[in-house]
Amino acid sequence: MIETVAETGSTNADLASRIRDGRHVPEGDWLVADRQVAGRGRQGRKWFDGSGNFMGSTVIHPTDRDPPVHTLTLVASLALYEALLPLIPDPSALQIKWPNDLMLKGAKLSGILLEREGQAVVLGIGVNLAAAPELEDRATIALSDVGPAPSRDVFAETLADSVARELDRWRQFGLAPIMRRWLAAAHPVGTPLQVHGEESQAVEGQFAGLSDEGSLLLRLEDGTTRAIHAGDVMLA
Numbered sequence: 001m002i003e004t005v006a007e008t009g010s011t012n013a014d015l016a017s018r019i020r021d022g023r024h025v026p027e028g029d030w031l032v033a034d035r036q037v038a039g040r041g042r043q044g045r046k047w048f049d050g051s052g053n054f055m056g057s058t059v060i061h062p063t064d065r066d067p068p069v070h071t072l073t074l075v076a077s078l079a080l081y082e083a084l085l086p087l088i089p090d091p092s093a094l095q096i097k098w099p100n101d102l103m104l105k106g107a108k109l110s111g112i113l114l115e116r117e118g119q120a121v122v123l124g125i126g127v128n129l130a131a132a133p134e135l136e137d138r139a140t141i142a143l144s145d146v147g148p149a150p151s152r153d154v155f156a157e158t159l160a161d162s163v164a165r166e167l168d169r170w171r172q173f174g175l176a177p178i179m180r181r182w183l184a185a186a187h188p189v190g191t192p193l194q195v196h197g198e199e200s201q202a203v204e205g206q207f208a209g210l211s212d213e214g215s216l217l218l219r220l221e222d223g224t225t226r227a228i229h230a231g232d233v234m235l236a
Contacts (some may be wrong), residue, residue, distance in 0.1 A: 001028075001029045001030070001064055001115075002029075002030045002153075002156050002157065002160060003030065003031050003032065003057075004032045004033070004034070004153075005031065005032070005033050005034070005219075006033075006034045006035065007033065007034060007035045007036075007037065008031075008033045008035075008037070009036065009037055010036055010124075011031045011032065011036065011055060011056055011057035011124060012057045012113060012115055012122050012124035013117045014031055014057070015031055015057050015059055015069055015117075015122050016117040016122050017117065019117045019120055019122075020117065020118070020154035020203055021116070023046055023060040023076070025094070025120070026059075026160070026165055027058070027059060027060055027061050027164075027167075028058070028160065029058060029059070030056050030057065030058045030074040030156065030160050031055035031056060031057050031058075031078070031172050032054070032055065032152075032156050033055050033056065034051070035051070035055075035058065036055050042098070047120055048129035050130060050132070050133065050142075051130065051131070052129055052130030052149060052152060053126065053127060053128055053129045053130055053131060053142075053152070054125065054126065054127040054129055054152055054155055054156060055124075055125075055157070056124070056125060056156060056159075057121075057122055057123060057124040057125070058123050058163065059120050059121070059122055059123070060072060060120065060121040060122075060123055060167065061119070061120055062095060062119070062120075062121060063170070065212070066170070066171055067171075067174055067175040068129070068175075068206060068213060068214075069116075069121060069215070070213075070214065071170070071175050071178070071214045072121060072123070072170075072174055073099045073100045073112070073114055073214070074099070074175075074178055074179065074182050074210075074214050075163075075166050075167060075170045076112050076114065076123055076163065076166075077096050077099070077100035077101075077102065077112060077182065078096070078166055078178060078182050079159070079162040079163040079165070079166040079167075080100075080102055080108050080110060080112065080125060080127070080159065080163075081094065081102060081185050082162045082165075083155070083159045083161075083167070083194075084102060084109070084110075084143075085126070087143055087147070087150055087155075088104065088143075088146065088147075088183070089146055089147055090146075091149040093146075094185075095104045095185065095186055095187045096182060096185045096186045096187075097186070097233060098131045098186065098207075098210075098216045098228075098233050099216070099233070100112040100167065101233075102185070103230075103235070104144075104145075104146065106139065106235060107132075107138075107139035107140050107141035108126065108128075108132075108135075108138055108139065108140045108141070109128055109132075109140075109141055109142070109143070110125065110126060110127040111125070111126045112125050112126075113117070113125075113163075114228050116149070117172060121159045121208060123163070124136055125159065127143075127155070127159075128140065128141065128142035128149050129142060129144065129149045129150060129152060129155060130142060130144050130149040131142050131144065132137060132145070138234065148172075148230065164203065166178070168193065173212070175214065179210055179214065181226075183209060183210060186207075187235070188207070188208060189206075189207055189208060189209055190206050190207060190208075191206065191207040191235065192204070192205075192233065192235070193205060193206065193207050193216075193218060193233055193235065193236055194234045194235075194236045195216070195218060195228050195231040196231055196233075196234070197230070197231045197232075197235075203218065203220070203226070203228075204220075204221070204236055205218035205221065206218070206219045208225050209217075211227050215227040215228060215229050216228040216231075216233065
């Protein structure tokens with residue numbers, strides 16, 4: 001089920017509130033907003049809510065039999081990639097940037113935010129379908145910049161199907177095939193990256209793939225490889 005509201009603070013916050021209130025939010029149900037007045041991205045950033053864009057959230061209920069919960073970031077980004085790919089005139093222009101940004105022609109097209117709420121995970125996704133914000137620290141782009149903007153409601157159905165399909169694959173076949181497909185969709189090994197931690201100084205290096213648990217591997221100038229578990233990654 002896809003529930004649509006004209007305006008809300010944040011679809012992630014709304015679903016988290018329902019969980020805290022003891023309401024069961026079934027996996028596969030989505031809350032989609034025409035407008036968010038308090039949308040959030042990673043590290044507390046405000047999320048742009050341009051008219052015609054996609055802003056929605058769903059809930060995932062992990063079990064003890066599932067792969068590690070933190071790898072859902074790879075699942076979510078791969079599901080979004082698969083939903084977007086048929087809409088891109090030049091598929092090679094679409095790439096995933098660790099941990100879960102979708103980049104089109106090197107510019108930010110979307111954002112993904114996963115938040116733990118009790119035993120559940122709230123997954124929020126925002127996609128620049130019709131318009132992109134102007135940001136000082138990074139280039140942005142909308143699908144409308146490369147072709148006709150898709151219907152938000154049609155895209156919502158496509159994305160919901162894609163997320164459900166990738167979750168099923170994650171549970172049935174484990175993390176290894178998800179990681180192989182994620183790497184095939186990501187920027188190439190050797191891509192220069194800059195990683196900003198919340199407190200530490202920026203670290204520069206080259207993309208060296210993923211660790212067995214899905215962390216970013218960064219090859220440093222001295223030839224050593226560092227595993228990055230969290231941080232803001234920029235294409236250098």
